[in-house]
Amino acid sequence: MKSIDHLGEVRGKTVLVRTDMNVPLDGSTITDDGRIRAAIPTIQRLVDDGARVLIVAHLGRPKGQRDPALSLRPVAERLGELMSTTVRFAGDTVDEEARRTAGALGDGEIGMLENVRFHRAETCDDDDERDEFASRLAALANLFVSDGFGVVHRTQASVVDITRHLPSVAGDLVRSEVAVLHQLTSQPERPYTVVLGGSKVSDKLGVIERLITRADTILIGGGMAFTFLAARGYEVGTSMVERDQVGTVEEYVRRAAEKGTRFVLPDDVVIAPRLAADAPAGLVSADRIPNDQMGLDIGADTAQTFADHIRDSRTVFWNGPMGVFELPAFAEGTRRIAEALTQMHGLSVVGGGDSAAAVRTLGYDDTQFGHISTGGGASLEYLEGRTLPGLAVLEDT
Numbered sequence: 001m002k003s004i005d006h007l008g009e010v011r012g013k014t015v016l017v018r019t020d021m022n023v024p025l026d027g028s029t030i031t032d033d034g035r036i037r038a039a040i041p042t043i044q045r046l047v048d049d050g051a052r053v054l055i056v057a058h059l060g061r062p063k064g065q066r067d068p069a070l071s072l073r074p075v076a077e078r079l080g081e082l083m084s085t086t087v088r089f090a091g092d093t094v095d096e097e098a099r100r101t102a103g104a105l106g107d108g109e110i111g112m113l114e115n116v117r118f119h120r121a122e123t124c125d126d127d128d129e130r131d132e133f134a135s136r137l138a139a140l141a142n143l144f145v146s147d148g149f150g151v152v153h154r155t156q157a158s159v160v161d162i163t164r165h166l167p168s169v170a171g172d173l174v175r176s177e178v179a180v181l182h183q184l185t186s187q188p189e190r191p192y193t194v195v196l197g198g199s200k201v202s203d204k205l206g207v208i209e210r211l212i213t214r215a216d217t218i219l220i221g222g223g224m225a226f227t228f229l230a231a232r233g234y235e236v237g238t239s240m241v242e243r244d245q246v247g248t249v250e251e252y253v254r255r256a257a258e259k260g261t262r263f264v265l266p267d268d269v270v271i272a273p274r275l276a277a278d279a280p281a282g283l284v285s286a287d288r289i290p291n292d293q294m295g296l297d298i299g300a301d302t303a304q305t306f307a308d309h310i311r312d313s314r315t316v317f318w319n320g321p322m323g324v325f326e327l328p329a330f331a332e333g334t335r336r337i338a339e340a341l342t343q344m345h346g347l348s349v350v351g352g353g354d355s356a357a358a359v360r361t362l363g364y365d366d367t368q369f370g371h372i373s374t375g376g377g378a379s380l381e382y383l384e385g386r387t388l389p390g391l392a393v394l395e396d397t
């Protein structure tokens, strides 16, 4: 993959950097700035080399329309604070303000364009429309650095089409993400344990199928566990369950058994009558969920079993919270898993937007893990073995 080392002299040149700064917001307050921090090393390196850095990024899903609630302005401010510098903000993406901002950048200065998804062409299916938009972005710069790992699985103008218009390389974040994921898919040190949770099993079928042939043990928690428990014939009350996936899950469990891969399901579950912070929580065996209650976290015994598996592993990949960690009453399972990952010896990788946010809100620091991926969908698609279009265009030819 072509990297920044292949860019040549950048001093005096305008370098367009695609980053993933899609941070969670509460109003205009950034609740987790992990993705902004993750983008800094590449930006800093370019700044130090005298480049004029112009950042292109997206925030949320504005559906091709200007939405003031999804302006990147607060993100530009936060980036400036974190880097102790000024980030010039352009109130549009490819129009007059963008041109003015790009033109005013001095060597080692930073500018940021408004949310690229305010333009429908960024994400549209029409190749020509995307390409035309990409050429307008390209006109603002001399070189392109692709560093938004969270979007490299998307065929979008600022990720894929742009590379036809500017000399293009991978940034350091994309490179380090790919290096870790490559390690997981090539020669993971064993035992290799995968922990999966989160809301829907249907989001993650592809990766589960693939991991059956790769991992030694797959621990299943979160909402998706109830589809597995239903496949085992248990009553799951009002828990999140995808009835139409029960057959697929049965098939996976059968294939895993053939391969000698272990699926470990919860044997106890934290339940409540409804999903609310003040709902009275209880603890039951996984085969005893009352029909008017829902499972909202793994139980203490399950957390112990999962933590033991993790601590005995040399490689762990974790995607998806074990429960509704946003509510303190249902966060303990997720906390125990995060803790076990910090205690294991070997490579621990956390992937998934909510999972990364969970470890940080639970008070863990990025440095306690081998790697926290900034890309949920991208990391899962990579592990599935799919070709990611945003990476394919950066390959040396």
Ligand code: ADP
Residues within 6 Å of the ligand: 197, 198, 199, 200, 203, 221, 222, 223, 224, 240, 295, 296, 297, 319, 320, 321, 322, 323, 324, 325, 326, 351, 352, 353, 354, 355, 356, 376
């Ligand atoms: P990630 O972003 O890490 O890939 P997901 O988006 O798949 O994770 O899932 C995260 C969501 O799953 C969280 O908002 C969490 O509240 C929810 N969740 C976890 N366990 C349950 C459960 N038992 N019932 C309902 N939702 C759950």
Ligand code: MG
Residues within 6 Å of the ligand: 352, 353, 354, 376
């Ligand atoms: Mg998510």
